[in-house]
Amino acid sequence: xxxxxxxxxxxxxxxxxxxxxxxxxxxxxxxxxxxxxxxxxxxxxxxxxxxxxxxxxxxxxxxxxxxxxxxxxxxxxxxxxxxxxxxxxxxxxxxxxxxxxxxxxxxxxxx
Amino acid sequence: xxxxxxxxxxxxxxxxxxxxxxxxxxxxxxxxxxxxxxxxxxxxxxxxxxxxxxxxxxxxxxxxxxxxxxxxxxxxxxxxxxxxxxxxxxxxxxxxxxxxxxxxxxxxxxxxxxx
Numbered sequence: 001x002x003x004x005x006x007x008x009x010x011x012x013x014x015x016x017x018x019x020x021x022x023x024x025x026x027x028x029x030x031x032x033x034x035x036x037x038x039x040x041x042x043x044x045x046x047x048x049x050x051x052x053x054x055x056x057x058x059x060x061x062x063x064x065x066x067x068x069x070x071x072x073x074x075x076x077x078x079x080x081x082x083x084x085x086x087x088x089x090x091x092x093x094x095x096x097x098x099x100x101x102x103x104x105x106x107x108x109x110x111x
Numbered sequence: 112x113x114x115x116x117x118x119x120x121x122x123x124x125x126x127x128x129x130x131x132x133x134x135x136x137x138x139x140x141x142x143x144x145x146x147x148x149x150x151x152x153x154x155x156x157x158x159x160x161x162x163x164x165x166x167x168x169x170x171x172x173x174x175x176x177x178x179x180x181x182x183x184x185x186x187x188x189x190x191x192x193x194x195x196x197x198x199x200x201x202x203x204x205x206x207x208x209x210x211x212x213x214x215x216x217x218x219x220x221x222x223x224x225x226x
Contacts, residue, residue: 031214033214035214040199040222041219041220042201042217042218042219042220043155043201043217044217045214045215048214087154087155089155089214091214095157095160095168095170096143096145096160096161096162096168097143097205098143098145098157098160098170099145099157099203099214099215100157101147101154101155101156101157102154103153103154104154104155
């Protein structure tokens with residue numbers, strides 16, 4: 001099984017940078033994903049890491065260290081619309097390639 | 112292109128009533144299919160996954176069941192709903208043997224309230 005931990009809530013200021021951490025334990029690791037979820041909506045894909053290192057996509061970057069079971073999502077130049085829940089998920093070969101999600105980090109961006 | 116349909120969008124059901132939520136995928140064959148539930152203030156919990164017709168794996172023992180009568184159809188059911196079954200139900204699919212770099216495609220979800 002998996003244990004995926006991430007902070008429950010974070011607050012940051014518009015224009016700033018925020019880092020959301022995620023730690024995990026899994027037996028059949030096949031990738032780590034970050035999703036964004038606005039209230040009442042389905043999650044939408046943000047980023048993917050399967051090898052160690054940093055992946056950058058515009059204002060969003062994600063880092064992975066497989067040996068440490070650690071990832072973070074970095075959001076730059078925060079905008080009000082970035083207020084949402086951010087979900088860390090680990091893909092496991094042993095469950096039909098199912099994604100197992102953390103409980104999510106609720107990010108509030110303030111003016 | 113592939114699309115996923117999930118309905119209904121919202122549902123209010125009394126305790127003890129049955130449930131049937133349907134999910135269909137178009138534009139692909141032999142997808143992996145998944146049902147998730149998100150209770151208020153909690154993360155996405157994997158309920159069932161299916162790698163083929165008639166093949167259902169349950170991740171959490173509960174009041175719910177799933178079936179896959181056709182390749183691209185996935186149904187979530189209950190004979191008698193409990194208050195604790197309330198939540199946001201999401202269907203998702205991925206190609207068989209998925210190793211894609213973007214994981215799932217989710218349906219739009221069903222908001223179930225049991226009263």
